Amino acid sequence: MFLWTLKRSSSRVMSGRRVLVFSSVGELGSSLAQLLSSRAEKALSSGGSCFSLGLSGGSLVSILSKELPAVPNLDCSKWLIGFCDERLVPFSDPESTYGLYKNQLFGKINIPEERILAIDPSLPVKECAEDYASKLSKAFSTEKIPVFDVLLLGMGPDGHTCSLFPDHPLLQERQKTVAPISDSPKPPPQRVTMTLPMVNAARCVVFVSTGGSKAPVLKHVLEGGEGPALPAALVSPDQGELFWLLDEPAAASLTSPVERPGPGAKL
Numbered sequence: 197m198f199l200w201t202l203k204r205s206s207s208r209v210m211s212g213r214r215v216l217v218f219s220s221v222g223e224l225g226s227s228l229a230q231l232l233s234s235r236a237e238k239a240l241s242s243g244g245s246c247f248s249l250g251l252s253g254g255s256l257v258s259i260l261s262k263e264l265p266a267v268p269n270l271d272c273s274k275w276l277i278g279f280c281d282e283r284l285v286p287f288s289d290p291e292s293t294y295g296l297y298k299n300q301l302f303g304k305i306n307i308p309e310e311r312i313l314a315i316d317p318s319l320p321v322k323e324c325a326e327d328y329a330s331k332l333s334k335a336f337s338t339e340k341i342p343v344f345d346v347l348l349l350g351m352g353p354d355g356h357t358c359s360l361f362p363d364h365p366l367l368q369e370r371q372k373t374v375a376p377i378s379d380s381p382k383p384p385p386q387r388v389t390m391t392l393p394m395v396n397a398a399r400c401v402v403f404v405s406t407g408g409s410k411a412p413v414l415k416h417v418l419e420g421g422e423g424p425a426l427p428a429a430l431v432s433p434d435q436g437e438l439f440w441l442l443d444e445p446a447a448a449s450l451t452s453p454v455e456r457p458g459p460g461a462k463l
């Protein structure tokens with residue numbers, strides 16, 4: 197117990213982030229759902245009119261769609277949902293992140309349709325990014341950077357997160373909150389993505405990464421390596437919390453201290 201406590205605190209002090217390793221994807225998903233529920237309660241009980249949540253696509257969709265509806269008495273009527281990135285394809289396309297969440301999650305929670313901020317996939321990519329940025333500004337009533345309560349991020353095996361890819365000029369974007377990309381190395385090529393200033397303005401950023409294919413890149417991102425920092429390593433909220441939720445295969449190569457929370461642990 198003492199050792200666990202010591203490891204946990206040294207991990208937090210050294211890096212300002214929490215790296216948590218779960219014994220299964222199910223345990224991870226259920227802790228993630230609890231974390232969202234508790235952050236929503238905190239946001240709403242401290243006088244906020246909504247709890248704002250940014251979703252990512254990829255493997256996160258099925259984890260969240262399974263675990264979030266299982267939270268007892270979850271009330272999402274005051275949630276505001278946006279997307280950290282989105283692929284520029286029709287919502288009916290299997291590559292559409294919105295389309296996947298619509299089919300797998302939104303019908304199972306009581307989120308009002310008008311509280312889901314999605315891109316307009318009929319627009320050309322540049323206009324689509326501008327239109328989405330303007331939807332976010334309106335919803336957050338700000339001309340500045342919208343500050344999400346929680347952003348959920350994934351990470352590809354190349355270290356990309358959102359649609360921010362290694363060595364891509366978009367990593368230098370400092371003016372826009374949302375940007376278009378037309379040359380995504382991962383298909384589909386046209387996408388819309390939050391930029392690093394927007395991601396790092398969030399109150400809480402949670403990465404979810406599972407499976408052994410992520411182990412080498414996780415080692416690089418969390419413990420350092422040769423070459424320029426990978427996009428996921430550039431996520432470091434200016435003032436907010438940063439969590440990395442991993443399963444054992446994804447964490448297999450890590451040697452720095454991590455937390456291993458027991459079932460039902462509160463984050």
Ligand SMILES: O=C1O[C@H](COP(=O)(O)O)[C@@H](O)[C@H](O)[C@H]1O
Binds near residue numbers: 349
């Ligand atoms: O293309 C994308 O990939 C990342 C990572 O996906 P994963 O399946 O490796 O978890 C995802 O976070 C992003 O939203 C998506 O557009």
